Amino acid sequence: MKKNVLSVLLVASLFITLLFGCGKKQDANSGSNGDVKTKDSHTIAVVVKDMSDPWFLRMQIGVEEFAKESGENCFVKGPSITDSAEQIQVIESLIEQNIDALCVVPIDPEACKPALKKAREKGIKVIVHEAAGFDECEYDVEAFNDAEYGEAMMDQLAKAMGEEGQYVTMVAFLSSVSHNLWMDAAVEHQKKTYPKMELIPDERIECEDNMDTAYNKAKEIIKKYPNIKGFLGASSYDPPGAAKAIDELGMTGKIFAVGTGVPSVSGPYLESGSNPCVLCWDPALSGKAMCKLAVMSIEGNTSDIVEGYDLGIEGYNKITVNGKDIAGKAILVINKDNMEDYNF
Template structure:
């Protein structure tokens, strides 16, 4: 059964196959403060929102968000995960009464993302929702927003530093831990491949660290082979091709981003005639991360064993709810 926690509370995150959980944490100026959740402040922000945008407030409507404009920046759109998030933004914005500009795609380029933020600020936006590509590089864009007093909501990835109103993200360490346990139970001993995300992103670092620590602690007879793919399908394909050619006895694979890595992984295994359904001799156990329809279809067909899902709908929903609160807080 899917469980979803209320915004502003932290849960264990990353449920297998069904749904992950998302939590929001208020951030000030650094990663150390990013993980603090302040329920009282969130409640206060909601109360202020009611007072400022209540029925008696002139020039403020639920449909328009008071006429204030919000820019939304996504990291890339080469993944069904981010495609789903982008599609959901207009619907959730309408529900929250937020006026959003057309979504900006940074094409997985951290420098371009900072330029995208500056371009939006030049359009005199009132609020910004951004999913950082690089947790360190995004700081330049956050400082530019702070100088203009534009509130920022960070989604999915927390910045290393910089001022944001709130961070909406899932527990990525739980993702790595759950993937480790699922793959470890299936393999027990031998070689497994971990196709990593971008280690410049706190999400990539958290998933890798948790997966590695869990493997060392719980499954000492499993050897982990890493592929640094940086959320890029071509790097995942090239890395897996090289690793499999040198290690045809691979028994398992962990995909840190199924939306990007699933298709190239299945193609590579198929090319080597190593793609066998679950239950068949020689099946390579695969645990993925995202919970997109393509992964669920692959589970039904027996090509992969499990996915740890991320709630794109909740990301979009809470992003709009919290940016509206930030605009009037």
């Protein structure tokens, strides 16, 4: 009788151990997006500005490549349109899931700050991009020094304009930190280097990261300032939007749009000459850089992140480090002659 009772108890004990043990194992090895992780992998969520933007679709490719190469569980989420409130909702949702790190390209860094602070308080590592000087993170990683990029854009615009004439700057949002840093540097560089160029009184146009908005505002500027000769845009939709207006108004060859852009959007205007060139960095590589820093932060290997460190990613082979701000050297200049080399 005692032997039978003992056998029953042992079987029951084994059943409970297996039941709860399997439950714990499944939770620990399941990614927040439903994918199964390997034992030593980490779950890293990358939050972009707009899931429909070709720029961020390219970034998604880089994140997926990093996941495949590293064995980490990385995935991309974001709003369906460039809307800060929607992006914050995405971040808040991810914080409640089983993730180890958040990599964010914030639409409005200040608006994102409370959510990212909450994430860090829960032990989630935070890496940001296009938000230099942001403090509620482990690191901000940029493809280049902001001032150098702004100066490079101005050099290209000055070349197109013959180093003289009126111009205006364009940003996605007046709250976009990196965009405004680039334009500030560009304007300062113009004043020192190209004295015959003149910034118009309506010096900074907010185009809401929308090509149609950039197009309509460019038409308004051309009407208001008939001697305008240049548009310098920070968002990848600014130069093609302005270039479309230039072409339609028959001002091709007389007014030029230069700035951040990608061949998949700016291609027709690179061909026409209204958008002589675009500058950019490969967002796929930026996505990889964010994920690499996330892994290093999770694993506590941040002592390696010093001046000159090689992240093992093209353009980030010799980084500069200023506190939390990290910069690579990955500026690209794309025109009609080399646009076919870049498939994004």
